[in-house]
Structure formats: structure tokens, C-alpha cells
Amino acid sequence: MRFLMLVMTEPIDDPLPGEDDVEPWVQRHDASGARVFGDRLAPARQAKTVRLRQAGTLVTDGPFSQKHEQIAGLDVLECDSIDQAVEIARDHPMARLGVIEVRPFYNWQAEPSF
Numbered sequence: 001m002r003f004l005m006l007v008m009t010e011p012i013d014d015p016l017p018g019e020d021d022v023e024p025w026v027q028r029h030d031a032s033g034a035r036v037f038g039d040r041l042a043p044a045r046q047a048k049t050v051r052l053r054q055a056g057t058l059v060t061d062g063p064f065s066q067k068h069e070q071i072a073g074l075d076v077l078e079c080d081s082i083d084q085a086v087e088i089a090r091d092h093p094m095a096r097l098g099v100i101e102v103r104p105f106y107n108w109q110a111e112p113s114f
Contacts, residue, residue, distance in 0.1 A: 002036070003085040006101040007073040007094045016096045025092050034088055038075030069099055
């Protein structure tokens with residue numbers, strides 16, 4: 001199964017000690033085959049948000065979210081289960097320094113669930 005791992009910043013006051021360098025995590029999970037793709041994103045201030053409405057197209061500067069959390073990067077994981085994907089996410093430095101969201105890709109073969 002494929003999972004999207006969104007790596008997000010979040011202001012925190014009490015980070016756990018540990019390794020901050022993401023490269024060992026990348027190398028380990030690339031070598032295992034669990035990490036299919038990943039990359040860091042440019043700062044949120046470089047984002048554009050696009051909305052198409054009856055009144056026309058609205059393009060605004062910055063991210064959609066006005067919260068303190070911002071998406072900093074993403075990884076696509078290939079795992080047997082969401083539990084395995086969560087374990088890989090727990091190993092990422094940003095799990096201590098920010099927030100990681102793990103979400104399965106939509107299963108196009110399954111019955112619609114919405």
C-alpha cells in the first residue's frame with residue numbers, strides 16, 4: 001500500500017533529544033525500499049493558492065492554511081500497513097521537531113466511501 005507522509009513544521013517548546021539530520025533516515029528507508037519518493041518544499045511564502053469560482057479565478061500568495069503548521073516536505077512510502085508507515089514516520093526527525101501526517105492513497109479498486 002502507498003502512503004503519503006506530510007512533514008510539517010510546528011512551533012514546539014519541548015522537543016525530545018535526538019538526531020536532527022534527516023539524511024540517515026532517507027538513506028535507511030531508501031535502502032529498505034519503503035521510501036518511494038520524497039523532497040523538501042520551498043518556504044510557504046513562495047506558495048500560491050488557486051480557487052476557481054463562478055466569479056472567476058482567485059490566486060493568492062501563500063499557503064491555504066493560516067495555522068502555525070506549514071508543510072515542509074513530503075514522502076511517498078510503500079508499506080504493508082498504516083502501522084508500518086507510522087513506525088517509519090516515528091523514526092523521522094520531524095516527528096520530534098514538528099508534525100508528521102501519514103495518509104493512505106485512495107484505493108481506486110474499493111467501493112466509494114464518501
